[in-house]
Amino acid sequence: MALWYCRVCGLDYDVSPWGPNDDTPDYGTCECCGAQFGVDDYSVLSSRGFRQQWLADDAAWFYANLKPADWDLEAQLAQIPEKYR
Template sequence: MALWFCRVCGLDYDESPWGADGRTPDHTLCACCGAEFGYHDATPEAARPFRARWLESGAEWFYPNVRPAGWLLPPQLAQIPAAYQ
């Protein structure tokens, strides 16, 4: 199974919120950083400042009830697609 990674925080997803064609966002929110897929991650120029604000505010989970036990931020950030880092 291929994984898709949030362009803002690197959280892994089983399916792309950008659809099968990679260009049709569903506008859901990332469970970790709260980015709206198709808005906050539409371009690298949109993703980077959203990420910076999220990190500056403490990198809290948007939906804390789904935060995995033992979660670590640095390995997740390393999963951000290269063009969006």
């Protein structure tokens, strides 16, 4: 199964919120960083800007109850698609 990674924080998803061709966002929200797909990650610059603010806010999970006990921020950030780093 191919994974899709959040353009802002690198969280992995089983299904792309940007659709099968990576061009039709569902406008859902990343459960980790809180980015709204298609709004906060619509471009490289918007993704980087949102990430910078999220990291400045201590990389708090948007849905804190979903944060894994063994969460590794650096490992997750390494999953951000190269184009959006």
